[in-house]
Structures are given as structure tokens and as C-alpha cells.
Amino acid sequence: xxxxxxxxxxxxxxxxxxxxxxxxxxxxxxxxxxxxxxxxxxxxxxxxxxxxxxxxxxxxxxxxxx
Numbered sequence: 283x284x285x286x287x288x289x290x291x292x293x294x295x296x297x298x299x300x301x302x303x304x305x306x307x308x309x310x311x312x313x314x315x316x317x318x319x320x321x322x323x324x325x326x327x328x329x330x331x332x333x334x335x336x337x338x339x340x341x342x343x344x345x346x347x348x
Contacts, residue, residue: 313327313331317330
């Protein structure tokens with residue numbers, strides 16, 4: 283019984299991990315598409331995101347806020 287419970291929990295955790303990984307991949311693809319950043323290093327990409335993060339978070343429409 284305990285082993286079955288652990289299997290169910292592992293399955294749920296794996297499913298959530300795969301959903302998150304897929305979401306991150308899609309988000310990265312959109313960032314590359316709209317910010318034309320294919321040529322940038324990871325450090326340059328982070329700097330670019332830092333530049334715009336405060337502006338975007340402060341001016342985000344209500345429907346996109348938590």
C-alpha cells in the first residue's frame with residue numbers, strides 16, 4: 283500500500299516536472315522570437331531581461347497579474 287502511494291506521488295511529480303519543463307522551453311522560444319536574442323550569451327540574455335523586468339512588472343495589465 284505504501285509503495286503504491288509512493289508510485290502515485292512520483293508519477294504526479296514527474297508529470298508536473300514535465301509540464302514545467304515544457305512551459306520553460308516554450309517561454310524561451312517566445313523570448314528568442316520577440317527579442318531577437320539568438321546570438322546573445324546566457325549572461326547577455328539575463329542582462330537584457332534585468333533591464334526590462336521592472337518596467338514589465340510595473341506596467342503589466344491586471345489580467346496578467348497573479
